[in-house]
Amino acid sequence: MFLAIKEMKHSKFRYGLIITVIVLIAYLIFVLTGLAYGLAESNRQAIDSWNANQVVLNSDADGALQQSTITSNQAKQIKSQPGQAQIGQISVNAQKKNQKTSASMVGINSNQFIYQNVNIIQGRKFKHQNEVIVDQSMVQNNGYHLGDHFKVSNNSPTFKIVGITKNAKLNVAPVIYSSMGDFRKVKFGSRNVNNISAVIMKHNLKQGKINGLEKISIQQMIQKIPGYSAQNSTFIFMIGFLLLITVIIIAIFLYILTMQKIPYFAVLKVQGIATKYLVKNVIGQSLLITILGIIISGILTGLTAMIIPSAVPIIFNYPLIFGAAGLIILMSIIGSIIPTRSIMKIDPAKAIGGN
Amino acid sequence: MSTIEMKNISKIYQNGTTKTYALKDIQFKADNGNFITITGPSGAGKSTFLEIIGGLLTPTSGKLLINHHSYQNLNKKEKEKFRLNTLGFILQSYNLLPYLKVEEQFQLVHKVKKDNNVGPKLWKWIVDELGIQKLNQQYPDELSGGQKQRVAIARALYTNPQIILADEPTASLDSARAFKVMKMFKQLAQKDNKLIIVVTHDLRLTQFADQHYQIIDGQITKA
Ligand SMILES: Nc1ncnc2c1ncn2[C@@H]1O[C@H](COP(=O)(O)OP(=O)(O)OP(=O)(O)O)[C@@H](O)[C@H]1O
Ligand SMILES: [Mg+2]
Numbered sequence: 017m018f019l020a021i022k023e024m025k026h027s028k029f030r031y032g033l034i035i036t037v038i039v040l041i042a043y044l045i046f047v048l049t050g051l052a053y054g055l056a057e058s059n060r061q062a063i064d065s066w067n068a069n070q071v072v073l074n075s076d077a078d079g080a081l082q083q084s085t086i087t088s089n090q091a092k093q094i095k096s097q098p099g100q101a102q103i104g105q106i107s108v109n110a111q112k113k114n115q116k117t118s119a120s121m122v123g124i125n126s127n128q129f130i131y132q133n134v135n136i137i138q139g140r141k142f143k144h145q146n147e148v149i150v151d152q153s154m155v156q157n158n159g160y161h162l163g164d165h166f167k168v169s170n171n172s173p174t175f176k177i178v179g180i181t182k183n184a185k186l187n188v189a190p191v192i193y194s195s196m197g198d199f200r201k202v203k204f205g206s207r208n209v210n211n212i213s214a215v216i217m218k219h220n221l222k223q224g225k226i227n228g229l230e231k232i233s234i235q236q237m238i239q240k241i242p243g244y245s246a247q248n249s250t251f252i253f254m255i256g257f258l259l260l261i262t263v264i265i266i267a268i269f270l271y272i273l274t275m276q277k278i279p280y281f282a283v284l285k286v287q288g289i290a291t292k293y294l295v296k297n298v299i300g301q302s303l304l305i306t307i308l309g310i311i312i313s314g315i316l317t318g319l320t321a322m323i324i325p326s327a328v329p330i331i332f333n334y335p336l337i338f339g340a341a342g343l344i345i346l347m348s349i350i351g352s353i354i355p356t357r358s359i360m361k362i363d364p365a366k367a368i369g370g371n
Numbered sequence: 372m373s374t375i376e377m378k379n380i381s382k383i384y385q386n387g388t389t390k391t392y393a394l395k396d397i398q399f400k401a402d403n404g405n406f407i408t409i410t411g412p413s414g415a416g417k418s419t420f421l422e423i424i425g426g427l428l429t430p431t432s433g434k435l436l437i438n439h440h441s442y443q444n445l446n447k448k449e450k451e452k453f454r455l456n457t458l459g460f461i462l463q464s465y466n467l468l469p470y471l472k473v474e475e476q477f478q479l480v481h482k483v484k485k486d487n488n489v490g491p492k493l494w495k496w497i498v499d500e501l502g503i504q505k506l507n508q509q510y511p512d513e514l515s516g517g518q519k520q521r522v523a524i525a526r527a528l529y530t531n532p533q534i535i536l537a538d539e540p541t542a543s544l545d546s547a548r549a550f551k552v553m554k555m556f557k558q559l560a561q562k563d564n565k566l567i568i569v570v571t572h573d574l575r576l577t578q579f580a581d582q583h584y585q586i587i588d589g590q591i592t593k594a
Binding site (some may be wrong): 018019022023025026027194279280282283284285286288290291293309363364365 | 422425427428448451452453454455456458460462464465466468469470471475478479480482484510513526528530
């Protein structure tokens with residue numbers, strides 16, 4: 017490391033440039049990781065909070081909650097077992113003084129586990145008709161408050177916010193928990209239609225095929241959330257590409273520097289300085305560059321997290337960020353393989369005689 | 372005891388179809404305690420001769436014995452070790468790393484060889500003889516050609532090698548300095564029982580040597 021550090025100190029500009037490049041790439045990787053995680057979370061948070069294993073949907077819905085309707089006759093075929101909760105889901109626009117906020121209305125029954133487990137951070141659970149619980153992002157980002165009234169269409173009932181919950185987002189929209197009756201009023205125009213959207217199962221359903229319905233795992237349903245898997249693969253592709261760019265940049269940079277130093281390395285070899293020592297220094301240099309770059313971009317990422325508006329769906333998840341940093345470091349080691357090989361090939365005899 | 376013995380050493384460089392006979396059937400023997408100079412015209416094979424002794428080049432034919440052991444049988448790592456512990460090389464150029472200060476050039480050597488380097492007393496003498504006491508904080512590009520060469524000599528001596536091989540070590544020194552370096556080599560050979568072989572163009576320097584050889588057209592003769 018002696019040589020690595022001395023050289024970096026001596027050629028500050030050169031190494032400053034490459035560290036800057038690594039800082040920018042690492043920063044981009046961190047932000048994309050945060051965005052990928054944040055978006056994925058805001059797609060599935062509410063479902064995750066139910067802590068369930070399976071879901072029963074209409075088989076025509078092809079796994080998509082949004083497209084599923086289960087009639088009361090179909091619902092009756094599902095044998096009851098502990099840990100079942102019916103839900104009704106519809107995408108709505110909450111309207112307050114000309115301002116519209118897209119939201120996901122989820123009707124639930126007060127005698128079932130989703131209602132019972134809703135985590136209230138302010139206010140209380142709904143008890144009466146037209147009372148709802150909303151996700152806190154509607155408070156933070158859209159100006160709603162406990163006690164506010166809003167409609168979801170011109171002829172919908174006026175709902176009153178009686179409770180605030182957290183971590184309740186579905187398909188990037190805040191969840192509005194209402195009674196099943198209120199949901200039916202919004203979706204079907206009447207409280208007397210007995211349809212629901214799905215049945216969430218805490219434990220796997222102990223029942224074979226049911227006509228017209230299908231049971232799938234919660235994970236499968238999450239994959240069918242519109243845009244969810246496409247989004248994830250886009251992010252994975254971008255991050256993977258940036259990692260590849262990191263390898264190439266490190267490899268090119270160290271390779272060029274190594275080529276410039278070959279006559280000196282040849283002399284060092286003549287003097288009996290082991291190839292291993294020189295190789296260790298190049299790998300050390302590559303590690304120093306990336307670790308410095310990661311630390312600086314980590315600080316930038318932290319600052320970003322502090323100033324970014326809460327409406328931006330970005331969540332910096334430590335294990336993920338550390339994982340990404342680990343991958344960048346791995347890339348820098350891979351990037352130093354090529355320059356390392358050229359050091360091993362240096363022939364000390366070339367150092368003598370001045371040519 | 373350090374001895375170098377070359378038996379029927381030849382070196383042929385082959386570049387495509389052209390063959391250069393750089394060394395022709397060399398017989399040579401040298402013992403420690405001797406300061407040896409070698410002169411000869413440009414292209415005669417002097418550098419090739421040193422490279423073979425230093426194990427940097429493999430001779431096309433013949434045998435190299437160092438301390439009576441065949442040198443060719445050593446593997447790459449053993450040769451590296453031998454160069455680090457036993458040999459001191461002073462080269463024609465590129466001796467100093469551009470991004471290390473003079474004192475760091477010595478520190479680097481110390482990093483890779485911690486033991487059996489020169490003692491403080493001998494080191495001070497070497498530094499004084501070479502007149503480089505005040506250069507510690509300079510980078511090589513802040514030194515004159517002659518200063519660089521003197522630092523390179525000091526660095527080669529830092530490991531306290533038994534055998535010192537030098538290719539034109541005084542090329543950019545004025546004659547007073549060059550004479551001083553030669554006298555230093557002579558003393559190191561006598562007092563510290565080293566074997567020192569110096570290749571030079573300057574015939575006046577041969578007066579300090581215990582033995583003097585000429586290489587002409589790939590053949591060595593004692594002068
Ligand atoms: N790598 C090489 N490939 C081909 N020919 C070489 C190579 N190195 C040296 N030679 C040839 O071998 C001969 C001896 O070269 P060498 O470098 O030993 O000469 P020298 O006596 O050190 O010359 P100088 O005093 O100019 O340094 C020369 O004819 C040279 O052209
Ligand atoms: Mg030469």
